Amino acid sequence: MKKVRIGMIGAGVHATNMLYPCFEHLQEQIETVAVCDLQEERAKANAKHFGFDKVYTDYAQMIEKEKLAGVIICLNAKSHPPVVLDCLERGVDVLVEKPISITVEEARKIEEAAQKYNRVVMVEHQKRCSKAYLKAMDFVKSDDFGDVVMIETKMHGRPYETLFNLFVEWHIHNIDLVLAFGGDVKTVKALQKSLAPNRAAMAILLQFESGAVATLNWGTEGGFGRFSERFEVVGSNWRGVIVENARDVTFYDHNRTDYYSHNTVKVWKHDWWPMHENFTHALDGYVGIIQRFAESIVSREQGAPSATDERKALEVIHEILKQLNIPVDWRYVSSAF
Template structure:
């Protein structure tokens, strides 16, 4: 059995999910790791038995024989790093969002196409048991016509969170609550409901000393007529409260809530389906807002690289949420409705 050899760039808070996920897959292993902060990198190397350490990712790309590189750095760095990886003919996996604007997202997609390597963008929330059930209900037509959808991301990020890493909350490297924390929820609405036709939004920086927004509301009008709202704040007292998606249709109403779409809070349809029994037991308690989705996500990635599966999300899929969020920012800035594609 071929072992997929993986390199990691960035040892910040999300890297643990990647390292844990791969540690459970016999056909894959992290063989090299790179970070500018020596202590973070040493801790990761010791905890996961990784022998090859680098302060410069270009050196890692030159010296290691890698099948895949996982990029877990600040969002604004994803595109250039991904392009550099692709130029070494190595497959690219990037955390969300893949970029902070569609121009750099397109440059990364192009580089991967030209170098004939695969581009994976992490969208782990799609793989939650609760979200899989909701997607199945939509695909089976159980809602009938869907009228309205709502997503709430009511979380808490104290000032210390932004102060700990200077890139957080900056336009160049991070974006605000929509681009960073809510991007999985924007992606989920697109995945569940289809393409967005136009967007209207308000954003504000109310309590955090950052460039980008800590709070905002957006209205999405989908091409199929559905209207959806996304409400986002990082100012929830006293801690993370809700990460939810509600769908209201002519024959069904569902709310998946909890702190990170981990609890089915309402599941009601006109007609019975065997999934209704599964829905009663689908709730789970995640260790944090990232959930357990990185595990099945990496399982898919490794299977793709071993020629056993097709990608669950690729670069073009990952680009969609970047474009929708860019439209949200454009609407908030101009006070006008913004049509898609941009």
């Protein structure tokens, strides 16, 4: 694959810790051309540390002068839509940090613009490209798995500035995965135990267009950490797969013809242990999503998750918010924690 010319828009804490370290692992696919940030010193620091040639404080100038094939945008949820739309109009493909927007309407505008200008738009949900979830997806797509009939997930969190922030900054990871494995959603039913204006425990029931069902346990309690995430997919052929904390994968196969003597369980774990904490994050899906973006630029085939995928995720989130009477109140969230 020929190298694609990439520029970065944003050099904040999240981008610096999670995205920039990825380029060391993508030197054969990506030419790191330029960094743009309103704070020039921050852009200069990232360009120096991560091997970019040029620095800008105006992304429009960067796109015009550097003949970029694509840009990676990592700002904040409120700022993403106008910048994404402008980049599409200027003729470059876009990988944007999640969420693509805070409203369904803005996500739909980006979806329509991508189609209008025939550009690739991908959303940086790195969990889709982590080794654990890729292995789980391969297992689910195998002929022996059968149809997906049930998904059970949990995703604990911490109190954000608002519950809406919690949904679009954190739990949107979970709904993106649920839609990737289950397909389009037909019905949503949500319940909650409210603890404070920005604290709650939630149980959500989904039914997909296929008829399969899903249960989601979300909330601010439990906290991030070792046991914060669990994702299980059950198939119609007595097979299932469990992903614990986006790391450990358990595949099980209960042979329906001889249940007691043919129960098979296999466990997969990462076989790497990076020394630098940034590399831990980079290799846990971030490298994969950027590589998928570069491949989509070259092939001109829309990679997933797309603007359409994100719009559907936001539709489910806003339906849950509506049922639980949670205000659509977004506030800036620092990624410095």
